[in-house]
Amino acid sequence: MPPPSGQVSNFIDPPTLLPAAIVASTVILTITTVFVAARFTAKTFVLRKHYLEDYLCYAAWAGVVTYTGLFLWNEDYGWGRHMWDVTPSMLKQVMYHLHIMYCIYSPVTLAAKLSVLFQIKRMFTTWEKNMVYWVVMGSIIANSVFYTGLFFSYVFQCWPRAAIWDPSVKGKCVSAIASNLVSGVLNVVSDVEALALPAWAIWHLxxxxxxxxxxxxxxxxxxxxxIIGVVGIYFRVILLKKPDFTWICSKAAMLVISEMAVVVIVGCCPCIPALLRYCRGVGRPSPKSTEPSSDPASTPRRYSNSKALNSLAKYMSPGPIGMSKLDSSYSDENLELRQYSASIQKDRNLSEEAMGRGKVGIERFHSTRSEIVRTTRIEQSVEKKGIRLVEG
Structure with a gap:
């Protein structure tokens, strides 16, 4: 490409975006890695269970690291220069690795967004397939179809495929810039939908x-x-009007990395409160409780302290109970009793023992995620059944 009026091509020491790309990539990867490590720690040592969304998050993080590595390699090779400072041989290599980055983008973004959507599904829905369930499932299907189609559109952008990065090869191609603009618009729609979905569900809590x-x-x-997605659309529109492809596309790529990293971080945020409480020692089993006990109420749990999970943490915890109040057909009583089935026989024995003494028994019912205290007063009666239960 010839330089604009008043400028000359510089193939030896031209202006480059490489320093800015290194700083931005380092900051983004550091922050993202910290959040992913926090999620892994919380899932491994606090909640002690991994789900599908966790593995999707780890895969997305690995994809972001791979994408960023290719981005920096391309920047160092010449992508971060102005178009008139790039030789034809350099441009061929730049376009080849840029094509690989395009192909990586779709599965990485899909994994990150599915991680968030599956987590929303686990937190905001119950075993009943209510409205929230179907909206989340519709979002999962829509994102899967969109990013899968986008992936194949990048893979088969030209036929033969060598025409994607080699201008000397003649073939039929689809405009990559136009495809990027369409994908950017749909990507913003997907981001807004992923933000509005939990907001709508939380409002009904x-x-x-x-x-x-x-x-x-x-x-x-x-x-x-x-916000990053909207700014990315701006750069995609500029690419349609200005020929300085390498310089502008490099800036857009930094925004793409930021956008993917933010989606990964969003999926990690719900685990942070549980990890912080664990680090403060809230909810850890007492070190004195080393001997096993047959009493479920005295068995050490990950969250045995009544302050281990406040109401916010309870609603944020994964599992069938988290966010279950969205469904009004299930009362709190029914949801709680489903957690107490393992100790029914023990409760009956305590009731019979207290009845024989004619005293007041206090029973503690424990949930796997929080501690709920329930009191039952047992009184002597002259009725035939002999017992009258009064809940307090």
């Missing part, structure tokens, strides 16, 4: 508005991805 805001703040990080 049976909790104070202040706590709703706190819960939404965890997912509110996704608004950054929406």
């Amino acid at each position: 049976n909790m104070p508005v202040k706590r709703k805001v706190l819960v939404f703040a965890v997912f509110g990080v996704g608004s950054i991805a929406c």
Whole structure:
């Protein structure tokens, strides 16, 4: 490409975006890695269970690292220069690795967004397939179809495929810049939908508005991805009008890395409160409790302290109970009793023993995620059944 008026080509020491790319990539990867490590630690040592969304998150993080590595290699080779400072041989190699980056983008972004959507599904839905369930499943299917189609559109952008990076090869091609613009618009729509979905679900929770805001703040990080996506559309539009492809596309690639990293971070945020409580020692089993006990109430748990999981953490915990109040057909009583089935026989024995003494028995019912205290007063009666249960 000839240089614009008043400038000359510089193939030896031209202006480059490489220093800015190194700084931006280092900061983004460091922050993302910290959040992913926090999620892995919380899932391994605190919650002690990994789900599908966790593995998708780890895969997305690995993809972001791979994408960033290719980006920096390409920048160093000449991608971060102005178009008139890039030789034809350099441009061929740059376009080849850029094509690989395009192909990596779709599966990495899909894994990151599916990680968030599956986590929303686990937190906000119950065993009943209610409205929230179908909206989340529709989002999962829509994102899967969109990013799979985008992946194949990049892979088969030209036929023969060598025409993608080699201008000397003649073939039929689809405009990559136009495809990027369409994908950018749909990507922003997907980001907004992923942000609005938990906001809609949280609004229907049976909790104070202040706590709703706190819960939404965890997912509110996704608004950054929406802003980055809008800015990315701006750069894609510029690419349609200005011929300085390498310089402008390098800036857009940094935004793409930021956007993918933010989606990964959003999926890690719900695990942070549990990890912070664990680091503060809240909910850890007492070191004195070393002997096994047959009493379920005295068995050490990951969260045996009543302060281990406050209401916010309870709603944020994964599992069938988390966010289950969205479904009004299940009362709190029914949801709690489902957790107490293992100790029914023990409760009956305690009731019979207390009845024989004619005293008041206090029973403690424990959940796997929080501790709920329930009191039952047992009184002597002259009725034929002999017992009258009064709940307090």
